[in-house]
Amino acid sequence: MSCIEQMKYEILLQRISFKEAREYIEKNSDEVYYVSPGYKIFKDYYIIGVPPIAVGAKGNALIFPYTKPCHGSFVLSIENEDSIKEITRLRETGKEKETDSSKKSKPYESPRVSATSYQDMWKE
Secondary structure, three states: OOOHHHOOOEEEEEEEOHHHHHHHHHHHOOEEEEEOOOOEEOOOEEOOOOOOEEEEEEOOEEEEEEEEOOOEEEEEEEOOHHHHHHHHHHHHHOOOEEEHHHHHHOOOOOOOOOOOOHHHHOOO
16 A cells, blocks of 8 residues: 555544654553654555654554644554554564553653753864
């Protein structure tokens, strides 16, 4: 499939920020995988966003952020043969992964960058 909109999907959230999408996926998925911007799913769909980008699995459904220019970001859920293949591929690629049991035991750590001035960045 060349277009997500041609697939049967469910909109879980709409017109949200990348952060809200990530938090929703982390809280509402059995498994969470973190991918980089440009990660390809369903053969030719690229996920865009601000890292870390969470992609979740709940049963056989793939839960992921979808950004549509001029309309904002959405969280979609797709459950079909292709979603099962994508979940299997995410498991096999060994991307950073958090399961439902580890979410409860490990507090969320924000990936913060150390405070640096603009001039300090260009000294080297």
